[in-house]
Amino acid sequence: MRFRGLKHWVLTCAGMLGLAALIGAGAAFAVPVPGGIGFQPAATDLAKEVDSFHDEILIIITGITIFVTALLVWVMIRYNKRANPVPKKFSHNTLVEILWTALPVLILVFIAYRSFPLLYEEDVMPNVEDSQIVDIKVYGRQWFWSYIYGPGDDALSYDSNIIPADLIDPSKGQIRQLSVDNPMVAPAGKYVRLTISSSDVIHSWAMPQFRLKVDAVPGRINQLWFKTDKPGVYYGQCSELCGARHAYMPIELRILPDDQYEIWKQKSTTSLKDGRAYLDQVQPLGPAAQVASAK
Numbered sequence: 609m610r611f612r613g614l615k616h617w618v619l620t621c622a623g624m625l626g627l628a629a630l631i632g633a634g635a636a637f638a639v640p641v642p643g644g645i646g647f648q649p650a651a652t653d654l655a656k657e658v659d660s661f662h663d664e665i666l667i668i669i670t671g672i673t674i675f676v677t678a679l680l681v682w683v684m685i686r687y688n689k690r691a692n693p694v695p696k697k698f699s700h701n702t703l704v705e706i707l708w709t710a711l712p713v714l715i716l717v718f719i720a721y722r723s724f725p726l727l728y729e730e731d732v733m734p735n736v737e738d739s740q741i742v743d744i745k746v747y748g749r750q751w752f753w754s755y756i757y758g759p760g761d762d763a764l765s766y767d768s769n770i771i772p773a774d775l776i777d778p779s780k781g782q783i784r785q786l787s788v789d790n791p792m793v794a795p796a797g798k799y800v801r802l803t804i805s806s807s808d809v810i811h812s813w814a815m816p817q818f819r820l821k822v823d824a825v826p827g828r829i830n831q832l833w834f835k836t837d838k839p840g841v842y843y844g845q846c847s848e849l850c851g852a853r854h855a856y857m858p859i860e861l862r863i864l865p866d867d868q869y870e871i872w873k874q875k876s877t878t879s880l881k882d883g884r885a886y887l888d889q890v891q892p893l894g895p896a897a898q899v900a901s902a903k
């Protein structure tokens with residue numbers, strides 16, 4: 609990872625620099641928690657890169673804010689009417705003007721140098737063998753998601769609807785506003801390529817733990833990819849205001865080990881219900897996963 613030294617320095621300073629950075633580094637739960645203000649833990653290598661970029665930006669922002677505030681305070685105290693009754697009347701200072709132009713440019717160049725490669729990496733999947741790629745089509749709809757599994761001839765497709773609040777069963781690890789009837793499922797350790805579109809209005813498929821978000825635009829195909837080695841359950845929500853039930857089309861993503869994923873897909877192709885039963889069997893959430901189920 610680039611800037612490893614800087615990142616360590618950033619993490620060391622995080623405690624001094626703010627509660628947000630501190631909690632972000634120490635967050636333990638993969639679901640939103642009451643009062644939580646940090647990030648959910650990163651689940652992909654790219655998400656970790658995004659986090660270290662965030663930490664670097666936080667340092668820069670904090671430095672600039674402190675510097676500008678100190679300048680303002682200094683001006684207010686040293687150059688007010690009482691302390692400085694006869695002001696000087698010059699209007700140019702070449703050195704200062706060069707500095708306040710060049711330094712912000714250098715800071716912006718550094719930020720661009722860090723952010724453009726990340727943007728590119730998030731957008732373009734690495735060149736890997738076809739056997740390493742899993743293609744899933746994602747459609748946003750008013751107001752649920754549809755997932756279509758390839759390859760090619762759409763072997764499996766289904767809709768994913770929210771479980772209504774009055775049907776939520778916390779003993780099964782279901783979480784109000786986040787759990788769905790048929791979760792999206794993807795294998796761990798593979799490159800999962802999503803092609804995302806919409807059949808009505810603009811939605812947005814967002815997965816905080818992967819630091820991914822892309823609009824689902826009718827008539828247009830967007831692409832995302834991710835690769836995580838951690839099986840588990842991940843939650844996201846539609847992140848583009850899409851109508852009356854925008855708040856009721858969450859994303860539940862289950863990452864399974866590759867062999868279990870294949871079995872799940874096979875079972876689901878025959879019967880969605882069997883697939884769901886298999887999912888609950890190999891990846892039971894249990895009440896322990898209950899972090900944010902409070903009403």
Ligand SMILES: [Cu+2]
Nearest residue numbers: 811812846850
């Ligand atoms: Cu939506």
